[in-house]
Amino acid sequence: MLAYMTQWDGRYLVQTDSFYPSSNRCHACGYLSDTIPRSVRQWDCPDCDASHDRDVNAAKNILKAGKAVGTGADKLREHEKTTAGHVEG
Numbered sequence: 001m002l003a004y005m006t007q008w009d010g011r012y013l014v015q016t017d018s019f020y021p022s023s024n025r026c027h028a029c030g031y032l033s034d035t036i037p038r039s040v041r042q043w044d045c046p047d048c049d050a051s052h053d054r055d056v057n058a059a060k061n062i063l064k065a066g067k068a069v070g071t072g073a074d075k076l077r078e079h080e081k082t083t084a085g086h087v088e089g
């Protein structure tokens with residue numbers, strides 16, 4: 001999986017690759033499970049009992065990682081507004 005978040009002017013770029021344990025880390029409590037086979041779509045965290053959809057959990061972890069390195073969530077929202085304006089225009 002390759003995912004990135006970028007600001008309009010390109011000053012901020014957050015990139016995670018397949019080595020980032022986004023699928024098998026509980027986004028709720030941070031528990032890191034053993035590698036989960038790709039065939040497993042749903043798993044429960046043994047630590048906090050949260051139930052995870054593999055992809056949703058991974059997406060939340062990547063978002064968290066992006067925020068953690070200081071992308072600035074408010075700036076990303078500005079970027080999204082700008083982009084939406086272009087699409088509508």
Ligand SMILES: [Zn+2]
Binds near residue numbers: 026027029046047048
């Ligand atoms: Zn958990």
